[in-house]
Amino acid sequence: MFNTLLRKIIRTGVGRGRFIMAGVGLTVALLLIFSAVQVQVNYSELLYGKSNQDSIANFLVINKEINGNDPENTLSQQEVEKLKQQPFVVTIGQLSASRFKVSAQSPSDNFPFYTDLFFESVPNEFIDVTSKDWTWSPGSRTIPLVIPNQFLDIYNFGFAPSQNLFQLTQEMVMALPIVINIHTNGTTVPFTGRVVGFSDRISSVLVPQNFLDWANKTYGTQSAGKTSRVVIKTNDPGDPKLASYLKKNGLVTNADKTRFSKYRSIVNTVVGASWVTGVVMLLFALLVFSLFIQLTIASTKHEIQLLITLGASPRQLQKFLLKQFLPTNIVIAFLCLLAVAVLQFFIHRFLQNQNMEVSQLISPFTILAAVLIVLVLWIVNVxxxxxxxxxTGE
Amino acid sequence: MNIQLQKVIPVPLKDKFSSRSSHIWNQQVLFTDGEWIKIKAPSGTGKTTLINIMYKVRYDYEGTVQWNSKDLREIKGDELAMLRQQKVSVIFQDLRLFANLTARENIELKRVMQQPFYEKDAIESMAATLGVTHVLDQRAGTCSYGEQQRIAIIRSLMQPFKWLIMDEPFSHLDKENIKRAATLIAAECKQRNAGFVLTDLDEDDHFEYSNFYNL
Incomplete structure (x- = not known):
């Protein structure tokens, strides 16, 4: 009842336009801030979420950029060490190359081929092929091989049609024994090669590390080779720090896998901009709100003074005024949160169609942000x- | 609750009053709980100033005013409001109604400002006693001074109090209305065991005063 009378005495209608403007400003500010928080959460969920982990994307083969000026583009031990220190590198594996001449040919005349070849090896943890045949024991004349998937693609879709040859399935290739000849000091040592898997990760002809170590020692003709390529395992191939480190140090990798870093930089910029804009707008909205409160009190100064003279307590008046202003703020914050929640639900549905998984519910961080902002609004109002x-009372 | 004035003298009137003899200005005065006090004051002797100092709407004075042995200067904010809601009521000479509210709303404001002392129908019955029932739903600003004064009187009686401070409360009323208003005020004060301080230009016998002062 008292408040009903106060509402008649303290007219809050003054400057209604300003109040609406401040309300709109606050709405935009909160939408920006809440979406910035939500986008950030979604993005890290996409990057680090279990269901989104793409094992291939987490391994990168890195080599020096070939610019045509240096005769050999290898990584020094210091460069490898430095790379190892980088925060985005989890583990690092060096590719070692064969230091002898090797060739491969078909055992059958029905299906003739001959090629000079090379081998490389890398620690097993970096290979995306798990096969029980991927072992070599000393003395064995059979060498398991892992070849790039692209080889088979090139053969099947480029070479075979042009030469009027059979197209081969992975199983057919794996069933086919290959004659491997290692050439050393004018003699030829025959082995049998067997393809045990196809790699999407490393585009090279891989053999087990212990075989290569043994073969290099036994047949090696050239001096110990330098590292020309390394494989790194990283939690986030889209990390812009990774891309910029590579660029700065003249290194390159499968560009395809770091393409994410470009999107990531864009998302970071957009999120950052929306943060800054949101916070600046929030500050302005707070300013306009407090000016509006000031204006309301100033324009009803005489009424408030008379109320205080008649015995109305400052606490009663503060409570009344807070009731006039704060609910609008809270309603705005709630509606913005609701809008972001609805948006999140649709983003979830949309991304699900793209095989990306983000939570369909709004994140606790966004709710926390809303609570904090309401707290700030409350403090400013009070x-x-x-x-x-x-x-006015004095 | 006693009201005590110790060597109170308003700063702007200091020179003018220090040469004049007065029962109040620059004296030690004690209004004891329940006393009915008449202060007679010719024009220009600071009647309204005194009321304003005693009710703490003016601060430009020397000396101290005490409510219940506490310096009025030290009573502020919510504490002051609590005393004005529970212990000290006032009728200003200039009435001070909210012109945009109806007469009833003006009275109601003071009724519900604190835990109500009277039920709502007390407004009707007091308005009937003072003959202002017909203006209750009229905007206070459009009422005559006589009506406004009666509204202000009723407003001051809506709350609990130990002291009623009145500044020429009957200045706009005729004899008949003064009699009715004085009877009502006397009854209300008796009911609360409350004292009052009334200032006026002339002597009168509206109440059974327990103490007279000349300003």
């Missing part, structure tokens, strides 16, 4: 009202 009521 302190402004208290200050100007006190000023």
């Amino acid at each position: 302190s402004t009202i208290r200050k100007y009521i006190k000023q």
Whole structure:
């Protein structure tokens, strides 16, 4: 009842336009801030979420950029060490190359081929092929091989049609024994090669590390080779720090896998911009709100003074004024949160169609942000009202 | 609750009053709980100033005013409001109604500002006693001074109090209405065991005063 009378005495209708403007400003500000938080959460969920882990994308083969000036583009031991220190590198594996001449040919005349070849090896943990045949024991004349998937693609879709040859399935290739000849000091040592898997990760002809070590020692003709390529395992191939480190140090990798870093930089920029804009707008909205409160109190100064003279307590007036202003703020914050929640639900549905998994619910961080902002609004409202009521009462 | 004035003298009127003898200005005065006090004051002797100092709407004075042995200067904010809601009521000479509210709303405001002392129908019955029932739903600003004064009187009686401070409360009323208003005020004060301070230009016998002062 008292408040009904106060509402008639303290007209809050003054400057209604300004109040609406401040409300709109606050709405935009909160939408920006909440979506910035939500996008950030979604993005890290996409990057680090279990269901989104793409094992291939997490391994990168890195080599020096070939610019045509240097005769050999190898990584020094220091460069490898430095790379190892980088925060985005989990583990690092060096590719070692064969230091002898080797060739491969078909055992059958029905299906003739001959090629000079090379081998490389890398620690097993970096290979995306798990096969029980992927072992070599000393003395064995059979060498398991892992070849790039692209080889088979090139053969099947480029070479075979042009030469009027059979197209081969992976199983057919794996069933086919290959004659491997290692050439050393004018003699030829025959082995049998067997393809045990196809790699999407490393585009090279891989053999087990212990075989290569043995073969290099036994047949090696050239001096110990330098590292020309390394494989790194990283948690986030889209990390812009990774891309910029590679660029700065003249290194390159399968560009395809770091393409994410470009999107990532864009998302970071957009999120950052929306943060800054949101916070600046929030500050302005707070300013306009407190000016509006000040204006309301100033324009009803005489009424407030008379109320205080008649015995209305500052606390009663503060409570009344807070009731006039704060609910709008809270409603705006709630509606913005709701809008972001609805948006999140649709983003979830949309991304699900793209095989990307983000939560369909709004993140607790966004809710926390809303709670914090409401707290800030409350503090600004209360302190402004208290200050100007006190000023008016004196 | 006692009201005590110790060597109170308003700063702007200091020179003018220090040469004049007065029962109040620059004296030690004690208004004891329940006393009915008449202060007679010719024009220009600071009647309204005194009321304003005693009710703490003016601060430009020397000396101290005490409510219940506490310096009025030290009573502020919510504490002051609590005393004005529970202990000290006032009728200003200039009435101070909210012109945009109806007469009833003006009275109601003071009724519900604190835990109500009277039920709502007390407004009707007091308005009937003072003959202002017909203006209750009229905007206070459009009422005559006589009506406004009666509204202000009723407003001051809506709350609990130990002291009623009145500044020429009957200045706009005729004899008949003064009699009715004084009877009502006397009854209300008796009911609360409350004292009052009334200032006026002339002597009168509206109440059974327990103490007279000349300003």
